[in-house]
């Protein structure tokens with residue numbers, strides 16, 4: 001069995017080493033004796049979303065978002081259909097924002113988004129920067145050996161404030177940091193198998209349980225969920241727990 005991942009605009013959307021997330025998904029798939037293939041797709045290149053198991057969209061600056069939005073618009077109907085069909089999508093920061101209705105820059109220019117999700121983003125006067133700890137609200141966690149891990153940890157750096165329309169749920173609640181907008185404690189988004197988040201870092205090396213949720217959903221969609229065998233995550237767990245503890249200990253001192 002092979003997991004096929006599409007990486008959209010790797011040359012334009014790769015802030016803060018977001019590509020590291022793909023390396024984690026690949027390693028965790030191969031450690032389970034399965035195959036993994038990455039298809040990189042940039043401006044004007046062909047991709048069949050229906051043939052993918054996972055789609056990855058990293059973060060990018062306003063400038064890069066502006067460059068690629070027309071190209072992405074040309075793919076919207078096919079992507080929408082694949083999402084409704086359960087395609088697993090991990091989108092980070094700028095990539096997350098692009099799935100929504102629009103991104104309004106600090107100068108007031110509205111860059112239209114794909115409009116696949118009812119969310120919108122407005123750039124603020126200052127950037128929201130720092131470590132983030134989120135309480136994850138995912139029922140799948142119980143199925144991926146995450147007994148002690150129910151948090152997500154990462155680093156955010158964005159000026160956009162994202163607001164979710166009625167009917168959309170955040171990925172989790174912020175315990176430390178800003179998250180979607182610094183106002184409502186929501187961080188990220190989950191819709192079907194689509195996940196949006198502001199967490200860079202990269203995210204998955206410090207959050208192996210979340211990586212496995214993505215892989216589990218991708219395998220389930222193929223009727224192969226039994227292939228998600230347990231891995232020895234002692235080091236990854238230690239990394240996660242140490243970072244969370246340190247961030248929260250600092251918070252107490254403030």
Ligand code: GLN
Nearest residue numbers: 059060093094158159160
């Ligand atoms: N341009 C966006 C913002 O600053 C996205 C930045 C990012 O992907 N880190 O809000």
